[in-house]
Amino acid sequence: MISLTSPVRTWAHGWPAGVKLAGLCLATMLLFAIQDMAIQVAALLLVALLYCLPGRVFLRSGLTHLRVLVPFVVILLVWHSVTDDLVLGITVILRMVTAVALANLVTMTTRLTELMDVVRRLLSPLRRAGISTAPLEIAMPLLIRFAPVLIERAELMFQSWRARSVRRQNWRIVLPMMLLALDDADRVGEA
Known part of the structure; x- marks a missing residue:
């Protein structure tokens, strides 16, 4: 078994786990309530910034955990291209990647x-x-x-x-x- 906690100490390591989980739940609900693609892009960019702030090692570790999403992103893109609803597909992908990246951020900064x-x-x-x-x-x-x-x-x-x-x-x-x-x-x- 391995630990998902990041070896790089960040500002979020000191936050209580309950606060991080409540924030994750709230952020995920907001992501799924908002339909505007511009806000979805902004949310993803904000999460990317949160990954970049602690440094290159933390960013690389986080992206390594997120690469499992690549097949899902490809499948969603292909499906929504075939069904001729690419805008919805991109919105779904943005939501999914942002929500999983936030969850990954919580697990990387919180002990099990x-x-x-x-x-x-x-x-x-x-x-x-x-x-x-x-x-x-x-x-x-x-x-x-x-x-x-x-x-x-x-x-x-x-x-x-x-x-x-x-x-x-x-x-x-x-x-x-x-x-x-x-x-x-x-x-x-x-x-």
């Missing part, structure tokens, strides 16, 4: 334990009602920590495929990826 403390406090009414929140409290950090690992493994499998075959990767890579994920889940479950 702080995030889980906020989640635990938010789930306390369920515990008082007699509902066990322990499975959710365990599953969330595992998902956050293992998502980058699974993405990295997928990239390695794609590289292996390219090294062995001149044909493009296809659906046949899904089964080995599922088996790797299940194997990791089994080992974590035993631990």
